[in-house]
Amino acid sequence: EEVFIDNPANFPSTAEIQSIYEPYVKATIHLPNEYLGSVMKLCYDKRGIKKDLHIYGSKHTVIVYELPLQEMITDFHDRLKSITKGYGSFDYELVGYKESDLVKLDIYVNKRPVDALSVIVHKDKAYYQGRELVQRLSKLIERQLFEVPIQAVVGSKVLARATIKALRKNVTAKCYGGDITRKRKLLEKQKKGKKRLKQVGKVSIPQEAFLAVLKGDSNEK
Structure with missing residues (x-):
């Protein structure tokens, strides 16, 4: 039986769970080059999967990550802005579900x-x-x-x-x-x-x- 959980109170017991999948998004992140290492670490901390990276000249970088939706909606925006001194930005789209150990x-x-x-x-x-x-x-x-x-x-x-x-x-x-x-x-x-x-x-x-x-x-x- 497939069940969609939108409230932690309805989360089944471990004995009832065969597998768990969580929604993922594809995030396209724009940032100044000097913050690339710190932003990649943020994405790693957020369980991100790197999909693409483009460096445009000496100032601008675009990286693409797949991230768990849960990790993105908590404090990802605030931390990205803090790391990049306000210069970083991103947009995202849902890309489906991935199996996860939740x-x-x-x-x-x-x-x-x-x-x-x-x-x-x-x-x-x-x-x-x-x-x-x-x-x-x-x-x-x-x-x-x-x-x-x-x-x-x-x-x-x-x-x-x-x-x-x-x-x-x-x-x-x-x-x-x-x-x-x-x-x-x-x-x-x-x-x-x-x-x-x-x-x-x-x-x-x-x-x-x-x-x-x-x-x-x-x-x-």
Whole structure:
């Protein structure tokens, strides 16, 4: 059975998959000659396949690559402009599908999967993108009264993890003198309260966290 997936939430389990194909585009890139090496590295990072290269004199180069559509629509344009100081440009057209080794990367916040943060990535990039996403999210999600673990998961394997530390609240501030017993009781009560909060507490995820998923991996490997 052939199935088209347009939402990571509908990605089938590994046991159900015989083969996976992803859409590719043919990108024609125009750039000044001095940036050729850097742009070719960008295309390599994006799993590109070089198809053609023309150098026109000492100033202008045109290269043609086939690239996975997913790699192109994340941050390819921004990185190309950055590398070429704004002088690079490209156009593209769809050229069909190619077989690829893709996996679903899930993000868990407080041990709960967040479907909107799931992405489909190439297996070779899963660890690096998972680590990058976890690091970004740990900076974007506000601290709670309880610790919040953030995990990047493929299947049942945790690839990366970060923990947002709990907010500290001094519950013994009003305990004057040396009433150690009362202080211990208050601290124990606070500990139990935080444990209960962690079990039932919902974590608010800001819009910036969802945008972080769309930015791709800033440290391509």
